[in-house]
Amino acid sequence: MEWLQFIMNLEALNPERVEAIFLRHGAHSVTFSDAGDKPVLEPAPGETPLWKETCITGLFGADADLGALQHDLTASLALENLPQHHLETLEDRVWEREWLSDFGAMRFGKRLWVCPGDAAANGADAVVVKLDPGLAFGTGTHATTAMCLEWLDGLNLDGQTLLDYGCGSGVLAIAGLKLGCSHTHAMDIDVQAVTATRQNAAQNGVQDRLTITGRANAINGQFDVVVANILAGPLVDLCGSIAGHVKTGGLLALSGILSEQAEDVQQAYAQWVGFDEPEYRTQSGQTWTRLTGRKRQS
DSSP states (O other), X not given: OEEEEEEEEOTXXXXXXXXXXXXXXXXXXXXXXXXXXXXXXXXXXXXOOOOSSEEEEEEEETTOOHHHHHHHHHHHTTOSSOOSEEEEEEEOOOGGGGGGGGOOOEEETTTEEEEOTTOOOOSTTOEEEEOOOTTSSOOSOSHHHHHHXXXXXXXOOTTOEEEEESOTTSHHHHHHHHTTOSXXXXXXXXXXXXXXXXXXXXXXXXXXXXXXXXXXXXXXXXXXXXXXXXXXXXXXXTHHHHHHTEEEEEEEEEEEEEGGGHHHHHHHHTTTEEEOOOEEEXXXXXXXXXXXXXXXXX
């Protein structure tokens, strides 16, 4: 079966009204995307902002009457002409696995590998995490995740416990288990992340040593190692909770932080944690930071 995509610049149009018209004409999905290469990195709590230049894309069955859609858009929105738009024809594929075509085996540090599908790692001493993140964030391709994976690879995790706070695909929690942790705990408030983590844990055969929760208040106790790869705002807001889950003398890694935000995050945790020198990495024009340190005695 083929699919049709109708892609249109929103300009000044109300996105909710346009989306409703797409759905009225049988859109299977509606997606908003950046048309101007100006990323929204960290919205305020409760906000779902769009870009100044936003595209809307509707996915329709091959038999959809997109001429009727365009007529409805023009009439309902009182337009003389539609904003810039075009149609695309798509062959039917397993879309949730399309990312695998551009994602190969990747090494982090000396021995840790993240491999999708049938991709293979190199080296007799390779520690391999099989990963299919699905709809959840966290493959290792982003600088923030990569820096956390490299940090974990450099630790002696034998018999340690680890908390992955904001786990996404669960890659950090699973990597901890593959690197020697006796038990890890993964938490994310996103239902898709919890589902992806559970599936990835089963794929790696570590589900019996991994606790997965969807609520921060369900995390019990303290851990030898805590990793929180989220965003600077939540890291600051939740500093007491996150630091409280690190054992005295335990290790903490914070990531998802832009370089200009690093000082504020470090100050928020300074009463509990003695930090090492920050690690920086630039990707796609943005410089990201990983902060690591050890929890002091209270």
